[in-house]
Amino acid sequence: MEADDHDEHDSTFGGSRASLASSSTSLRSAVTRYQYEHGRRYHAYQAGIYLFPNDEQELNRMDIEHHNQRLQMNGNLHLCPVQDPTDILDLGTGTGIWCIDMAEKYPGAQVIGTDLSPIQPDWVPPNCRFEVDNFELDWTYGDNRFDLIHHRHLIGSISNHASLYKAAYNALKPGGWIEVVEMEAKLYCDDGSVPETSALKRWGEYIHEIFARSGRPFIPVQEYKTQLESAGFANVQYVEMKRPTNDWPKNPQLKEIGRVSIHAIIPTFVHLTDFKQYCALNFLEGLEGFTVKPFIGVLGWSPPEVQVFLAQVRSESLKRSMHGYMKSCVCYAQKPLVPPQPSYSQAEATSGDASTASIPAPVSLAAGTDSAGPPFLDTPATSTKSQDV
Numbered sequence: 001m002e003a004d005d006h007d008e009h010d011s012t013f014g015g016s017r018a019s020l021a022s023s024s025t026s027l028r029s030a031v032t033r034y035q036y037e038h039g040r041r042y043h044a045y046q047a048g049i050y051l052f053p054n055d056e057q058e059l060n061r062m063d064i065e066h067h068n069q070r071l072q073m074n075g076n077l078h079l080c081p082v083q084d085p086t087d088i089l090d091l092g093t094g095t096g097i098w099c100i101d102m103a104e105k106y107p108g109a110q111v112i113g114t115d116l117s118p119i120q121p122d123w124v125p126p127n128c129r130f131e132v133d134n135f136e137l138d139w140t141y142g143d144n145r146f147d148l149i150h151h152r153h154l155i156g157s158i159s160n161h162a163s164l165y166k167a168a169y170n171a172l173k174p175g176g177w178i179e180v181v182e183m184e185a186k187l188y189c190d191d192g193s194v195p196e197t198s199a200l201k202r203w204g205e206y207i208h209e210i211f212a213r214s215g216r217p218f219i220p221v222q223e224y225k226t227q228l229e230s231a232g233f234a235n236v237q238y239v240e241m242k243r244p245t246n247d248w249p250k251n252p253q254l255k256e257i258g259r260v261s262i263h264a265i266i267p268t269f270v271h272l273t274d275f276k277q278y279c280a281l282n283f284l285e286g287l288e289g290f291t292v293k294p295f296i297g298v299l300g301w302s303p304p305e306v307q308v309f310l311a312q313v314r315s316e317s318l319k320r321s322m323h324g325y326m327k328s329c330v331c332y333a334q335k336p337l338v339p340p341q342p343s344y345s346q347a348e349a350t351s352g353d354a355s356t357a358s359i360p361a362p363v364s365l366a367a368g369t370d371s372a373g374p375p376f377l378d379t380p381a382t383s384t385k386s387q388d389v
């Protein structure tokens, strides 16, 4: 990525979650008996398995991140070429904003979002509903039901990818799609401008260490492709993207993504037009949510140690001279129309790959159409792509 040497920029982002109902709308007391630690609120159902908060500040962040994701995907909600879906499932839906958008886009589909926390709004399109559920427990949806199963940013939430993708495979209709949007917390840099000792770089390394120790590792993004292949999916497509730490890149789209990445950890009471004025004051507010419970609970740091470290991380994150980025990916794949052949001898008897031969390859369509085609790159879909702007 090429760095932009100019300092002054305007943001075009105007998102707000004021229109979404708050987490207090649920009457289900057992799942809303939230836990409070380090000044943040955490989920009640299956308490303790997810280390990030579920309070209003975090919900704001998730919705701003939804905007960021759409920026990265050229306005699309998904890249897989699912057609006329009737049943869609979103795992770990958070505020449910993706489900709501999908329900509006596909009025003929029933969209279900599940989460440990009932933090979704009550007023949603009639074809959208939410359930409190743990996607790591046995699935009760039945086999061959969904046209699309989606998950986004379940980093640090999945203890067994193979078993999750087996469950998804069974729950998908033959020909149905799975789409996975994930990222890493590690910091990458291509031009040596981020020192190895950087606090921001170490923050990402600590986060990976913590979640590996907790049994819910952040896997390298390219591993999602092999995970889906191993689960038996066909037509696996992989797009890798870069998330700049701030607005340092020259490319306008990456610059805006970098801005939103910063905004994603700024409370929404800060007007975005005041960003330059207030970002330094408020950056830590959001970053804390990812850090306090994992660093104190797993690494054994003291609260003051965390605060001192976060001050360094926050300060470095705003340095435009440090050209860091995190990696993210969109990986989508299809359940074969014809089940894979059970044995080698049977497979030998067929000519070609019976499991995939009848499936048309995804087609690349224009941005904003919610179908196959990589973000940023105006090239036909291939099995592996990366973005470098």
Ligand SMILES: C[S@@+](CC[C@H](N)C(=O)[O-])C[C@H]1O[C@@H](n2cnc3c(N)ncnc32)[C@H](O)[C@@H]1O
Pocket (backbone or CB within 6 Å): 043, 049, 050, 054, 062, 063, 066, 091, 092, 093, 094, 095, 096, 114, 115, 116, 117, 133, 134, 135, 136, 151, 152, 153, 154, 157
């Ligand atoms: C980082 S948020 C992402 C939310 C949403 N997918 C999005 O992209 O806006 C992760 C969400 O996954 C949920 N989650 C984590 N582990 C879960 C589990 N085992 N079952 C269901 N939901 C889970 C969390 O409660 C949280 O809302």
